[in-house]
Amino acid sequence: MKQRVWDLPTRLFHWSLVLLVGLSWWTAETGRDALHLWFGYAVLFLILFRILWGFLGSSTARFSAFVRGPGAVVEYVRNRFRWPLAGHAPLGALSVIALLVLLSVQVGTGLFAVDEDGLFGGPFAHLVSVAASDNVTDLHEELFDWLLILIGLHVAAILVYRLALGRNLLGPMITGKADLPRGMEPMRPATPLVAIVCTVLALVATLWIVFGAPPFGS
């Protein structure tokens, strides 16, 4: 019987991020700087929401459910990729954490970045020197390659699970449901009210940053 594994906010977060990372890449490559800024703000909102959701969301979305030490990873591998809990297994959790951290750094550096002609900049670019802004911008560009590597590993792992272990990880991230082994506890959902509160808080924080974090940003 199919049981719930991923809630709707987590799935919306995931697929919006896929779309926005693609759009951010495209706008950067084609010099659409104004659009790139807006897509960056959208990613910022998603990240802030996901961090809040990691504390207040459904059981499988919480950091406390999947941030584990290296011992868990070793145990998981020894146990032939079997894990007794629904949600992120230890290896997948590493992928989630690495992607969230790197995306946060991407958004953070973007806030201080400036385009090569000095025509567009992040909302905090003017708070640091031109040279610092240029260096941060280079980092912002270089880190994207690392992001591509992480995304590649993430997708490759899903393929390996599918082809070598016969497990479908893609379906549950779309439908939110999976066949769980007997006795495995399914996701305990958070209430819609919590999702609304997290959304509003993330939105307010994003807008505050978009407007240069008044009154500190001037």
Place this chain on the structure above:
Amino acid sequence: MMVAKSAYALCAIALLAGCKAQEPANQANAVTPSAETQNAASAAPLTKDQALALMKAREHHMEAFADATKTIGNALKAPSPDAAPIRQSAAKIAELAPKLESWFPAGTGPDVGKTRAKAEIWQKPEDFALKAHDFNQAAQTFNLAATSGDLSQINASFEALGKSCKACHDLYRAPKKD
């Protein structure tokens, strides 16, 4: 490594801005190729070393434009912008802008060395000259505004200046590669 990369980026910026400066500063309205540029084209072609030296200098000049626009952009974001850096950077741009076209003589394209200046610059010299001319006009207008100190004029003419940079870069500057 990062520093080296930023140096690249800056150089690239410089290259791209690639608008030929065909007109001397004192003939701001003439959009015909200057005698200097034409002579350069018809006289003995540049040696490889000469061309590479010109291309390198071009990068530095374009980098100077970018540094100036970034300085101005940062200053303009303050609640009450500081006039001095805006004036200095505006003067720097206004001083270099009339020369820009002359930084793109024949034989300094991507077939000769590493540059983001596209071959189209030398295939459409009239259009390139026009873009360089527009840029110079915008640079002089902006410099006047900066000298006047009128903030609304400064903002409006800075935006126009940015558009004149972009108009040329969009057509004649290759994407950044590292």
